[in-house]
Amino acid sequence: MKKVIVVLVSVIAAFSLVYAGSFQYIGVSKCKMCHKGEKKGLVFEKWEKSTHAKAIETLKAKGEDKNPKCLECHVTGFNAGGYKVGDATAATLEGVQCESCHGPGSEYKTISVMKDKKLAMEKGLIEPNEALCKKCHNEKSPTFKGFNFKEYSAKIDHKYLK
Numbered sequence: 001m002k003k004v005i006v007v008l009v010s011v012i013a014a015f016s017l018v019y020a021g022s023f024q025y026i027g028v029s030k031c032k033m034c035h036k037g038e039k040k041g042l043v044f045e046k047w048e049k050s051t052h053a054k055a056i057e058t059l060k061a062k063g064e065d066k067n068p069k070c071l072e073c074h075v076t077g078f079n080a081g082g083y084k085v086g087d088a089t090a091a092t093l094e095g096v097q098c099e100s101c102h103g104p105g106s107e108y109k110t111i112s113v114m115k116d117k118k119l120a121m122e123k124g125l126i127e128p129n130e131a132l133c134k135k136c137h138n139e140k141s142p143t144f145k146g147f148n149f150k151e152y153s154a155k156i157d158h159k160y161l162k
Helices: 002-020 043-048 055-062 068-074 098-102 117-122 149-155
Strands: none
Touching: 055 068
């Protein structure tokens, strides 16, 4: 019986890893379809004006737009099935887009899924927290000047009423 349980748990774990790996990055153009305009709290518009949206431009200005150490934080999904240098679709994932913080959206992007938070999270939606932000906002960055999660998350807050 123990062997059956161990095998079953192993199969479930393996399936979960395979399924988790199937989430694909879709780019901000898909997200903005539902997260744009006054009724949605100007979520896309706030992002579009943000430094996150322009993150790749800072690299281009410094000639660092091919540097993998910089791209890890300045593009969406680098080394995780998203942005790839020289890829024909790379431009669709430039900058720190929605999926950099909320996870690849291929499986949770539909309205029916997004209306069910638990289901959306099962399908890859991430609620960003301080630890996630600090993967990029940390001492490894050459421009790091400290990071106050509460202060900075308030600047990018984009909650809206449904």
